[in-house]
Amino acid sequence: MNIVGIAGVAVCAAVIAAMLRRYHQEYAVLLSIAAGVVILLEIFASVAPAMHQIQTLFSATGLTTDYILILLKTLGISFLAQFAADSCRDAGENALASKMELAGKISIVILSLPLFEKIAETAVNLIGG
Template sequence: MDILQIALLGVAGTLLAIQFKGGKTEYGIYICAGISLLIFFAVLDRIAAVVARLDEITAYIDLAPAYIEMLLKMLGITFVAEFSSALCRDAGYQTIAQQIEVFAKLAVLVLGLPVVFSLLELIGEFLS
């Protein structure tokens, strides 16, 4: 049911923004940004459910909490980057949107480097 509400909200916001496309285009951008923020906050509720499930998984297996925290940070980075770059792209600023995406990719890469190093150390221990 929630997906229907979000989909209807998105379609209604899009149709409303289209009405302003001919005259005051900035109002259409504001409407899109507002609808996007509403959907963004709805997604945050779902992320809380994912975090609760990840806590259950860590109770079953011996997984360092740092890895779960890193995974959640990566999820947050990608979600915020996708959201902000889509808003910039809708407003007509493709270059800024692309730079946000590049920065997010690099941030995720930097965040994941400790995992790569620990994996390399583990492989090194097996080989020696």
Template sequence: MEIIQIVGLGIITTVLVLIIREQKPVFAFLLSIFVGVMIFLFLIGKISSIIRVLEHMALKTEINMIFLKTILKIIGIAYIAEFGAQVVRDAGQEAIAGKIELAGKILIMVMAIPIITVIVETVLKLLPT
């Protein structure tokens, strides 16, 4: 049960951060970031498995790989923006966290434009002229 390990690590780190924060707030913040990165690195294998399954399904259904790569990039932007915003929020910088989230949303919209264009063109081809 990997989730138990992850939650256990998170709880232990939280207790340590709360204890250390009174004496060394910078060290507590760095510990928090370090554990967040460690959890992410622990999950990289799972993430790559998901990507391989999605690529296999896309090949089977003959979906253009550009669409799959774009969707994976969009998902990556969302997760990275969320992680970055949480780290900045942990440091007490709510305004900067909001800007990171806004930037993530805008980048997602930019990445989605080609997919939206193809969908609109497909719908227009289906409509009688």
């Protein structure tokens, strides 16, 4: 599926959800979440070749695979947190959506701590401390 197919799924789901929202709010939310999952799965399937190319680029630089792993995990966390927060907003739970975004940001910071440590270590070595 390409961007046209993804856009078609999104528009159709949005129209059907808008019609359902009048009579059955809970079904509209479920439809919205299901369409979001289908779209995310399609996006992840089409991202696989790009991940292979990123891995090839990192291999050519001689950097360890730890950096690419942190990058990919960070991207995954940000996509998942945004999807969950948007789903919460669709359900009318704005406070829960904000907390989900905060949890995603904190998870990314925690995941990035080894990178910050390595950068600080490099800076201290360059300064001569």
